[in-house]
Amino acid sequence: MVAFNPAGKAPGVYMQEIEVPGPIAGVSTGIAAIIGPAKSGPLNTPTFVTNWTQFNEVFGGYVDAPVIYAPMAVRGFFENGGAVCCFVRAGVARQSSFAVLDASPERNPVFTVRAKEEGKQGDKIKVTVKEGSLSKTTALKCSTNLEKLSQDGLIINVGSADDASLFLAGDIVCISQGALTEEGEVAFVSALRKEIVLKAALVKAFSTDEPEQITIRLADPQNKRRLRLTSAAGIEPGSYLQFSQMGTGGETLEDEGVVESLDGNSVLLRSPLSKAFSLSSDEELDVCSLEFTLEIKENDSPEAITQVFENLSVVPYHSRYYEKMITKSDLVLIEPADPPNSSLPPYNMPDPSYGGNSGALAGGEDDNPKGLTYSHYRDAIDALEKASVNIVCAPDAVGFGAQDNAVLLYLADHCRRMGDRFAVLDCAYNLSISAAIGQRELLGDTSYAAFYYPWIEIPNPSGIGRIKVPPSGYIAGVYARTDDAKGVHKAPGNEYIQGCYGPSAIINDTEHGRLNEESVNAIMSIPGIGTALMGARTLSAGTQWRYINVRRLLLYIEKSIQDATRFAVFQPNNLSLWATIKRQVNDFLNTVWRSGALFGATPDQAFMVKVDEELNPPSIRALGQLVIEVVLYPVTPAEYIVFRVIQQPGGASVSES
8 A cells, every 4th residue: 555645745634545456357258250251341350240230231141152151150159149249251352452652762651542342343443642732831031120239138129019029939039230140039028118038148249339230030940940930821730841942042942840839820840940041031931831632533434433632641640631531532441551651751741743653553352252262261360369259260161071171270279379269160061970080180189179060950041941051150159158148167068059950960879979089079969959069078189178168267267367467567566466466366266166167165175376485586576577376176067977877686674673
């Protein structure tokens, strides 16, 4: 607890609110991610939907020709009790794009213009970058003669109130008398007294006997950040300004600057101007803001839509930041360069004079749902790293008789790498028992995935007959339903699948035994009851992680503790912190034990939390580490129920005393 600090406080009663870390709230376990092709919708973008209607609106519902299983998996997830589905559309389709380059010698990309609609039709869209400017003005020039200069060189009197009003506090002024010049900063102006008061006294020997020969004017802007303009209309913080003036030798002086702040018609630049601009010259110092205009044309036809976005900026906090303005386009999307443009301002702007910044979008591809390859699925799975989900499946990855399990392997490895999710893997279409076991062997050893056989039959979405589909989406719904009703510690075995006619293949007890021994979870038809999941094993070769509920329970506990104890990062690594974390974790695990997830008659038999000097000696603490050891005894499912029936010959004996 932080001690009260009385420094600088009057005696009295003070209130201190002490924030104490609250109990650990368990994370969700039933959010499913389904990856696969769809009729429409964003590609490789995790999108959360909470019902079938939302999925239809975003991704277009069922796809009949060719048959796509992912939409059916989403429907099956919701039918079986799932509440939140994260859909990632994988597709061959690509949007046409065009990279707009900057004005630096390296021609670094500034942003990419991408067609809103996927497909080759986007290649007809044309982009043109043009010059733009919100402000064209000049630097302010003002000068006047002195009426009087105080002996201490601090106060300047001018001829009239109007002359005094030409100057503002903060102005850098130049005082001249013949060849003698000196610069000073204005601290205060009194128009009534016709006075200009400087921040520091002048040090040069100006003749105060002839003050009318002394002039005061705004100083030249070289090596200065502050500049007054005749008008600052159209200029704001973040504006790029270009300065130009005809020099005494007929040459043109040019410089650039970025506005840091604005005060009336005075601008403060991020860095000083370097060129020898003069405010005493007859030539104007021209100031022009640098923006660009983007023209988007649908195609070359006379009736084509043309959208013009004028005077755009590349500064994110500018009122006309390009990304914000072009969201209004019906034709294109704008994506900033990744990695971000590294050129220095103003050379990080699109270059209107560069011929490569005008042209047609390119690279559009029409979708082909059955043309998905491993790389397409890999991109979609990688996109899922940005989303928080618990169950992952890709029903279209198995194809018809496909034996290439690269996508399934990558999906399981994704779950292992993320450490907070579990994969439900489908077998290939129409496999025999032996072929299913063969496919399982190709999937290797992992505790982050489960493998199911066979497919299931559901009503054909077309309304005619039945159709065989991979079961993973339906199984994900069963997981979510079981978690909600019984807890994540309940094995998703002997649980029934809603919305299906039955498995696509009948499995007898002998075959079921073979499948179970190889960690292939069987889907079976139970007479008089329905279709049930009759297996709950992961693909782990070891017994420690054999069961799905054990792996998912540990994921739930780990993620819940991780999220709730983030507050401890960078806290003082002392006994107080140790006690706080131990109390939090103990309380949470006690709740988990009471739910029936941990084995033991008492909490001490079910779990142990250790954080002490033995785990955290000075050498470990010196590395910035705090080690907490958590020992758990999760419950495993009663996979085999064995009744020993003993026939006792002879019956009971009766005797009298």
